[in-house]
Amino acid sequence: xxxxxxxxAVGLCIVLLGFVAATTASAQNTDExxxxxxTEPLDVGGxxxxxxxxxIRVVPQRWDRNLLQVWSADETKLFTTLLSxxxxxxxxxxxxxxxxxxxxxxxxxxxKALRTWFASNTPASGGxxxxxxxxxxxxxxxxxxxxxVALAEEVKETEYTTAELVVVTPENEVKPYEPVVAEPEPEVxxxxxxxxxxxxxRTASNVPLFAGLGLLSLLGALGLGVLARRMA
Numbered sequence: 001x002x003x004x005x006x007x008x009a010v011g012l013c014i015v016l017l018g019f020v021a022a023t024t025a026s027a028q029n030t031d032e033x034x035x036x037x038x039t040e041p042l043d044v045g046g047x048x049x050x051x052x053x054x055x056i057r058v059v060p061q062r063w064d065r066n067l068l069q070v071w072s073a074d075e076t077k078l079f080t081t082l083l084s085x086x087x088x089x090x091x092x093x094x095x096x097x098x099x100x101x102x103x104x105x106x107x108x109x110x111x112k113a114l115r116t117w118f119a120s121n122t123p124a125s126g127g128x129x130x131x132x133x134x135x136x137x138x139x140x141x142x143x144x145x146x147x148x149v150a151l152a153e154e155v156k157e158t159e160y161t162t163a164e165l166v167v168v169t170p171e172n173e174v175k176p177y178e179p180v181v182a183e184p185e186p187e188v189x190x191x192x193x194x195x196x197x198x199x200x201x202r203t204a205s206n207v208p209l210f211a212g213l214g215l216l217s218l219l220g221a222l223g224l225g226v227l228a229r230r231m232a
Contacts, residue, residue: 032119033057034099043113045082046133084128137168
């Protein structure tokens with residue numbers, strides 16, 4: 001009887017661990033990638049991309065969303081690996097089926113540059129503000145009259161994850177970079193004496209729940225079967 005109880009306890013622990021692992025994997029496996037077409041040259045983090053078809057994606061690296069890569073559309077050639085910083089959009093962001101791209105405008109001396117990339121259907125994750133080498137960041141900040149996040153010119157790709165980031169102002173001042181955090185949604189007070197309540201849309205899947213209940217039922221049935229045989 002003690003052995004049966006032990007096996008049932010082990011089974012329940014396995015099911016619970018499976019739920020935790022599935023939840024963690026779901027949170028980490030946000031697939032941020034997109035195809036895009038260029039009809040004119042574009043500066044992306046200091047690399048000039050010529051007209052053509054490309055694929056941009058987040059490099060899966062633990063919890064770090066900030067490392068990006070740009071490939072050819074068929075993923076046979078890597079054009080650049082670059083840094084970005086989170087552009088918070090908050091939980092109220094609108095889900096869209098297509099990626100969004102925001103650009104720095106072209107000037108008399110320089111081509112258009114990618115400013116922010118928003119992957120499709122990831123409003124709570126926000127977007128990616130592209131980090132530029134300091135010299136290019138100075139030009140962009142002066143052009144748009146806004147600060148631009150930059151890193152030193154001599155930083156190598158292998159140093160990207162630990163490189164110190166700064167903010168270049170339109171006045172060519174250099175300040176430490178401080179991550180921007182999305183502001184929480186304001187608290188909404190529910191009015192009293194409302195005659196009815198609208199049912200909220202269901203956004204979560206019940207598949208993990210049903211799978212877990214199925215495993216629990218299976219373990220229970222096996223345990224009862226063993227118990228019945230021992231008592232017979």
